[in-house]
Amino acid sequence: QVQLQESGPGLMKPSETLSLTCTVSGGPINNGGPINNYYWSWIRQPPGKGLEWIGYIYKSGDTYYNPSLKSRVTISLNMSKNQFSLNLRSVTAADTAVYYCAREKDPNGKFYYYMDVWGKGTTVTVSS
Amino acid sequence: DIQMTQSPSSLSASVGDRVTITCRASQSITNYLNWYQQKPGQAPKVLIYAASTLQSGVPSRFGGSGSGTDFTLTITSLQPEDFATYYCQQSYTTRTFGQGTKVEI
Numbered sequence: 001q002v003q004l005q006e007s008g009p010g011l012m013k014p015s016e017t018l019s020l021t022c023t024v025s026g027g028p029i030n031n032g033g034p035i036n037n038y039y040w041s042w043i044r045q046p047p048g049k050g051l052e053w054i055g056y057i058y059k060s061g062d063t064y065y066n067p068s069l070k071s072r073v074t075i076s077l078n079m080s081k082n083q084f085s086l087n088l089r090s091v092t093a094a095d096t097a098v099y100y101c102a103r104e105k106d107p108n109g110k111f112y113y114y115m116d117v118w119g120k121g122t123t124v125t126v127s128s
Numbered sequence: 129d130i131q132m133t134q135s136p137s138s139l140s141a142s143v144g145d146r147v148t149i150t151c152r153a154s155q156s157i158t159n160y161l162n163w164y165q166q167k168p169g170q171a172p173k174v175l176i177y178a179a180s181t182l183q184s185g186v187p188s189r190f191g192g193s194g195s196g197t198d199f200t201l202t203i204t205s206l207q208p209e210d211f212a213t214y215y216c217q218q219s220y221t222t223r224t225f226g227q228g229t230k231v232e233i
Contacts, residue, residue: 050215051217051225
């Protein structure tokens with residue numbers, strides 16, 4: 001059973017760079033097969049608000065980002081540690097949120113991806 | 129970017145009610161549409177993928193339909209554990225979530 005766990009600082013100051021890591025347990029990030037290919041995603045949720053997709057990375061290292069965050073976001077993969085990471089530069093109070101990592105699965109090889117495994121989320125507060 | 133608009137934003141219902149939530153995409157996404165349920169303090173959980181396929185383990189009272197730009201999530205007989213917030217999400221191109229629909233007692 002694959003599990004995901006986010007880790008990172010809970011409190012940050014404006015203009016700093018947020019770095020979060022998602023550790024994948026129970027299975028390799030690089031599953032190596034043509035079926036059940038996975039994307040590894042970051043999503044956030046500001047207090048009392050809805051979900052916002054940040055971006056994802058594929059096992060090849062290809063990345064795709066939300067256009068509204070693209071200039072400040074980098075997602076990277078560390079296969080040797082079975083982890084993927086999020087860097088968000090120049091944070092402001094608007095970046096205060098619960099940050100989730102998630103696995104996106106394509107069950108049939110037909111590109112119908114959905115987020116089937118989620119971490120529990122980590123709260124990040126940006127305050128001076 | 130594809131925008132996803134859900135309606136209503138919130139609704140009040142009783143146990144046993146039939147509940148319908150709609151989701152509209154700003155352009156055609158064929159059937160690349162997923163539905164998630166989120167309870168307070170928890171991560172979202174997938175209910176439906178590819179617009180109408182029930183995720184394994186999800187009760188059959190949940191159903192999804194639609195294609196193109198208009199989609200529906202239906203709960204045929206609302207149970208106490210179904211009071212939560214529901215999100216649609218498109219996977220046609222990158223990813224976008226709807227703003228959510230809160231189902232309240």
